[in-house]
Amino acid sequence: MTPAQVWAVGAIGGLSAVLALIVFVGLALVVYTAVARLLDLLDARRHRRAARQAEGDLAACQAIHALPTHHDKT
Known part of the structure; x- marks a missing residue:
């Protein structure tokens, strides 16, 4: 191979x-x-799920708190 061919092969190898x-x-x-x-996205989904769960828990607690209670003193 001539020096020019060697240089061309080396240049092609280097560029590749x-x-x-x-x-x-x-x-x-x-x-x-x-x-x-x-x-x-997974972190945002986890935060949204936790927020929904907290809202559900709060709604359940409020519903329980709103139940009538009967304290009969007999």
Whole structure:
């Protein structure tokens, strides 16, 4: 091989390595963003569920408190 051919093969190899690294970093960012968004959605869902549960608990306590009580002193 001539020196120009060796240089061309090396340049192609180096550029493909750089391209592979860019693709890898891009995919890593996509996966990271997707996982972070999924965790945020799950956290928001957990908070909404806890709020609904608390409202239900409060409604149950208020209903129990509103029940009539009979204290017969006999």
